[in-house]
Amino acid sequence: MKYFWYYLIFINLFAFCTYGIDKWKAKKGAWRVPEKTLLILALIGGSAGAIAGMMCFRHKTRKAKFMITVPVIFVVEVILLIIWLL
Template identity: 55%
Template sequence: MRNIILYFICINIFGFFIMWLDKRKAKKGAWRIPEKTLFIITALGGGIGTIAGMYTFKHKTKKIQFVIGFPFITILEIVTIIYFAFYNK
């Protein structure tokens, strides 16, 4: 259980960092992180971090696929975790 919690902490910190990095690259006109990668990080459990980064850095907040997609994926993950933790016995 400790490893699972540590995993979610790390993936969310990474998700937050990757949103900062992509925003920074966008401002500099540099090569960007593919949107697909941002969704993969969210789907791997980094939803809270990517959402926090999205609003902290005001990055991708005008793109509906992110405004709806990140929270949707995160809610699905939370519901799945709750189901397996408490109801799948």
């Protein structure tokens, strides 16, 4: 159980940083992180970090794909977590 919480902390910090890096690269005109990668990070448990990165860096907030998909993933993950803890 302890390792599960470590994983969630790690994956959310990683997702947050990845959104920040992608925003920085977008400003510099450099090679970008694929959108698929950003969404997969949210899907594998990093949805809270992804949402925080989107809001903090104002990144991908104009794309409906992200503004709808990432919060839906977050809600599903929270529901699954609650069910698992019960």
